[in-house]
Amino acid sequence: MTLIEQLIEKAKAAPKRVALPECEAENTLLAARRVLDEGIGVPVLVNDPALIKETAEKAGVSLEGMEIVDINDEEKREEVASRYDSYEKSQLSSKGSRRKMKSNPMMYAMILEAVGDVDCTFCGHTNTTGDVLLAALQVIGLQDGVDVASIFALTEIPGFEGPEGNQIVLADCGLNPEPTASELASIAIASCDNTKALMGWEPRCAFLSFSTCGSGAGESVDKVVEAIRIAKERRPDLKIDGEFQLDTAIKPAVAAKKVKRESDVAGKANILIFPDLNAANIGIKMVQLFAGGAGYGHTLNGFAKPVADSSRGATVEEIVGDIALVILAAANM
Amino acid sequence: MTIKEEAMEVLIKKAKAIFPSIDESTLGEDTNFEEDLHCKSIHIVQFSAALEDEFDIEVPYMEFKKKVTFGEAADFIAEELGE
8 A cells, every 4th residue: 555545544544524616627526526535524505606516517526415615606705704703824915815815716715724624635736836826825724833835745765674664754945046054944843743644653853964972063054953943932832953965863872872862753753844945855856866766745834723735736546645644634634 | 105105014014013123213224134023934924924914915935035125025015916
């Protein structure tokens, strides 16, 4: 059973309501059908019913049993908007939220999530990452103690024997090119919370560097050290440590040699925080190209409620996997 | 008043709301979102939402967030509105 198949099975144990606003895409409805039929979750289609019907006909998908929220229903829209007015993390004015709900199904879906009518939102199959991020920042808001959104990659690497078998989490693999120390701390905190929610692991989070415990020096090392201090201050409950070279983070023998102090993380990290996006992007691609590894993860890190930002090239199979991941995040957040 | 001037007023008013201790006399077209105000992405979202409300438009966020100063942001809004 692949990692995604395992996660789909876990999602079935606690099916949640997932809003699907991108109903102009046939793949969205094909995935919704599978999610409902297989008991992975309860899809809630948020869009114009005429458009949903048209897409369903094109895709040959039955809408039987599917819940639809009609974005043109003014009474319903106002009822939801009035409840959203008191959502404390909203960055929208009362006027702004009503305007967005009228013109933007994705924002309507996230507003339904913010008020608790659905548990999570799946999008990014037709909307760009920029659009998804903006909507989530404006509508859902960031979780406490977090400055920026980020994306982690849950990787599965054949032959790798690490603290969680052949799986390990890498972050931030997509959103923050040159994070500040505070932003790096945010990435770590959100990655820990998301990893726990999705995988059920106890997070052990290592900040990576070319230096281990002061063996090297430079501005980038200083930034990582400061990020660790901030992260520990904000979330003393989390097991966070560094700065470590990669081998020190995941190999117990190397950690024993290089880290001459107590550490809950050295040698047994299951989350690796890269110092910037250069390192993370190169790292994940090396995992994929040199080690035949696979990276999963379109659930955005750092938002107060779970949002999936899928890929515009995603297949139905991949969308079902992404929906399962965001459902799992909702079940355990 | 031109759209650019109106947009500048919105940006300055919003800056005062987000950063209450800021000295208003220091805010102007050259105010740099990142270097002067240390804005994070959530603050940029707040500025764009304020402009959307004022002008009843959708501000393209990915373009808007590339603007470095208040002046550039106000020029962008004026262009969006065809001024």
